[in-house]
Amino acid sequence: MAEQTHDIWNDDDGEAEAEKKSRGPRRFLRFFLILAVVLAVVLAAAYRDGTGFDVLRRFFSYQGQTEEDPAVYRYDASSNNRFAALGERLVVLSNTGLSILDRDGEEVWSTAVSMASPALAQSGDRAVAYDVGGSELYVLDQDGELLHLTANTGEPFIAANLNEDGYLAVTAQRQTSKGCVSVYDADLDLIFEFNASQRFVTDACVVGDSHLAAVTLGQEAGTFVSNLVIYRLDEEEPAADYDVTDGLVAAVTSWGNRLVTVSDTCLTFAGVDGEVEATYSYQGDYLRGYDLNGDGFAALLLNRYRSGSVGRLVTVGEDGEEIASLDVNREVLSISAAGRYLAVLYTDSLVIYNSDLQEYAVLEGTDYASDVLMRTDGSALLLSMEYASLFLP
Numbered sequence: 001m002a003e004q005t006h007d008i009w010n011d012d013d014g015e016a017e018a019e020k021k022s023r024g025p026r027r028f029l030r031f032f033l034i035l036a037v038v039l040a041v042v043l044a045a046a047y048r049d050g051t052g053f054d055v056l057r058r059f060f061s062y063q064g065q066t067e068e069d070p071a072v073y074r075y076d077a078s079s080n081n082r083f084a085a086l087g088e089r090l091v092v093l094s095n096t097g098l099s100i101l102d103r104d105g106e107e108v109w110s111t112a113v114s115m116a117s118p119a120l121a122q123s124g125d126r127a128v129a130y131d132v133g134g135s136e137l138y139v140l141d142q143d144g145e146l147l148h149l150t151a152n153t154g155e156p157f158i159a160a161n162l163n164e165d166g167y168l169a170v171t172a173q174r175q176t177s178k179g180c181v182s183v184y185d186a187d188l189d190l191i192f193e194f195n196a197s198q199r200f201v202t203d204a205c206v207v208g209d210s211h212l213a214a215v216t217l218g219q220e221a222g223t224f225v226s227n228l229v230i231y232r233l234d235e236e237e238p239a240a241d242y243d244v245t246d247g248l249v250a251a252v253t254s255w256g257n258r259l260v261t262v263s264d265t266c267l268t269f270a271g272v273d274g275e276v277e278a279t280y281s282y283q284g285d286y287l288r289g290y291d292l293n294g295d296g297f298a299a300l301l302l303n304r305y306r307s308g309s310v311g312r313l314v315t316v317g318e319d320g321e322e323i324a325s326l327d328v329n330r331e332v333l334s335i336s337a338a339g340r341y342l343a344v345l346y347t348d349s350l351v352i353y354n355s356d357l358q359e360y361a362v363l364e365g366t367d368y369a370s371d372v373l374m375r376t377d378g379s380a381l382l383l384s385m386e387y388a389s390l391f392l393p
Helices: 013-047 051-063
Strands: 072-074 081-086 089-093 097-101 107-112 118-123 126-131 135-140 144-150 157-162 169-171 180-184 188-195 201-208 211-220 223-232 238-244 250-255 256-261 266-273 276-281 286-291 299-303 309-319 321-326 332-338 342-345 348-354 360-362 372-375 379-384 388-392
Touching: 051 276, 072 250, 081 126, 081 379, 089 118, 097 135, 097 372, 107 144, 118 157, 118 321, 126 157, 135 157, 144 388, 157 348, 169 201, 180 211, 188 211, 201 250, 201 256, 223 256, 238 266, 250 286, 266 309, 286 332, 299 332, 309 342, 348 379
Parallel strands: 157 201, 332 372
Antiparallel strands: 072 388, 081 089, 089 097, 097 107, 118 126, 126 135, 135 144, 157 169, 169 180, 180 188, 201 211, 211 223, 223 238, 250 256, 256 266, 266 276, 286 299, 299 309, 309 321, 332 342, 342 348, 348 360, 372 379, 379 388
16 A cells, blocks of 8 residues: 655645735736726727717716616606706706706706796806796706896896806896896806997807907898997996998807807807907808807808708817818708717717717617707717707717
């Protein structure tokens, strides 16, 4: 019978076990380094078109949400609903109510309103809701009401605009003048007001924290003319003015220290000194839609004819030059720009473009939606009569 011995001094089993244990951390480190290299390559490729940070923002912000199980915001059905996105929250305004919904669809804040012509505008982290031709106006952040104004009888609100710095310009009728513009600072204190005596005031916006631009409407040689009157917020007399020729101004906003106006014939870019720096003409096409909220670009939907769906999408840069143009031969329901993205809702699909009008993401089967809200992180809200669903590219 062979003798079996076990030499504990010369046995190498312990060394083998120790070597196995030491390999574990090395293997984990090797895997982590490979993962880091792969991630760096992916991010480097994504950052070439500026979308990499947005991919990460969406990844960490919307973990657990998928295309099959998206976030859904539900609200009362109304053809007069107006919408604005404040971060991950949705503002809903109707004839009878104003509410804020969180990302889980829960109501954060609400109030009853009575508005015949509800209007909703958003800039930065605030939104302004008001009744065009009515007496109610609210300024909101994502948690609720910041300011509530009630117009005097016979002096209704006409328009309201916020800028990125939180300044508010409110245009209203006046019984003793041709209109009034009131300016509220970022703390929503009234700091400036003027009454127009020469021409009717139709809209206004604050440029930075120092200037106000008011859109006035008059007649020259039997035709209507839009004129921009610019005030310093620490002076009573106008500092400058300029005409928007061959067109009536539909909207005005500020990009930094510059004014951008959209009319029925052109985009106009000007400084607070009243000097027109650039004009982009529609070249005879008809303006069907626009959005001035892109990061350094304006989006236009132009039609070749007064009706029909033959036209083009155009993006225009801060220099007034065309960035890109894309022929469109199908019905467009809505366009929305935010950050570096432009969302275009067609009758059966949603396409998200970058400012060069290159496709970034596509979602088919959107025939339930009638409107879209683009968000700066590259996500989009598809809006139907009764609910909004989140699309994550």
